[in-house]
Amino acid sequence: xxxPYLFFVKLFELIGLGHFAHTSVHVIYMWVVMGILxxxxxxxxxxxxxxxxxxxxxxxxxxxxxxxxxxxxxGEEGRxxxxxxxxxxxxxxxxxxxxxxxxxxxxxxxxxxxxALALVTxxxxxxxxxxxxxxxxxxxxxxxxxxxIPIILPxxxxxxxxxxxxxxxxxxxxxxxxxxVLGILFALAGAFFAPLPIMALGIFVAxxxxxxxxxxxxxxxxxxxxxxx
Numbered sequence: 001x002x003x004p005y006l007f008f009v010k011l012f013e014l015i016g017l018g019h020f021a022h023t024s025v026h027v028i029y030m031w032v033v034m035g036i037l038x039x040x041x042x043x044x045x046x047x048x049x050x051x052x053x054x055x056x057x058x059x060x061x062x063x064x065x066x067x068x069x070x071x072x073x074x075g076e077e078g079r080x081x082x083x084x085x086x087x088x089x090x091x092x093x094x095x096x097x098x099x100x101x102x103x104x105x106x107x108x109x110x111x112x113x114x115x116a117l118a119l120v121t122x123x124x125x126x127x128x129x130x131x132x133x134x135x136x137x138x139x140x141x142x143x144x145x146x147x148x149i150p151i152i153l154p155x156x157x158x159x160x161x162x163x164x165x166x167x168x169x170x171x172x173x174x175x176x177x178x179x180x181v182l183g184i185l186f187a188l189a190g191a192f193f194a195p196l197p198i199m200a201l202g203i204f205v206a207x208x209x210x211x212x213x214x215x216x217x218x219x220x221x222x223x224x225x226x227x228x229x
Contacts, residue, residue: 006104008032009025025105025110026112026113027107029095029098030107030113033095033107034091036098037091044059066085066086066089067082067086070085070218073218074222077225078218081128081221084124084217085214085217086214088117088217089210092117092171092209092213092214093206095108095113096175096202096206099178099179099182099202100199100206108171108175108209109175109178109179114167114168114172117171117213118167119164121213121217122160122220125163125223125224126224129225140156140224141156141157167216175205178205182199182202
């Protein structure tokens with residue numbers, strides 16, 4: 001979808017990087033999301049107090065809530081995985097949400113971004129499996145008895161590839177679809193504020209899609225920690 005005006009694309013054009021900006025819009029706005037997260041993280045942590053300030057308070061509520069939810073699924077053993085899972089959630093949520101700001105493009109509306117997030121999640125799942133089970137991790141892929149290997153192994157391989165496709169296309173499809181709807185409504189009835197209900201719904205969609213990605217990542221991590229049956 002071609003946007004009529006993207007603030008950071010215009011900014012890159014002014015410094016002579018217009019070609020890069022037009023071909024890599026998702027990269028630019030991914031950097032923007034990263035910068036925002038780093039800035040808020042710095043603000044939340046620079047003056048940590050017993051009685052938290054507003055920014056610190058918001059981060060503490062968000063992080064503690066996500067952590068307790070994750071521990072409730074995978075147990076105390078999985079607490080060390082929380083930084084990665086929480087980072088995925090916060091990045092995806094803000095990446096979704098930023099598309100509601102005029103002049104901004106949600107990086108999660110690009111398949112390149114969502115595929116990268118999916119690859120990180122699935123690859124890390126196997127890292128966890130090897131960490132917990134060592135060489136015996138291969139038993140997750142071959143089934144309980146040797147004669148089922150020709151059946152179970154292809155199914156498991158297809159299943160793990162499908163995880164990447166599912167995570168990538170679900171998030172990409174929802175966010176790109178929302179961008180298209182917003183663009184059409186702004187073009188047809190922008191002056192009458194018709195897109196406002198869709199933008200309000202977009203906040204809900206942004207949260208749900210981030211939570212679904214986070215939940216699936218936690219479930220994959222938990223499955224890798226469990227023993228093969």
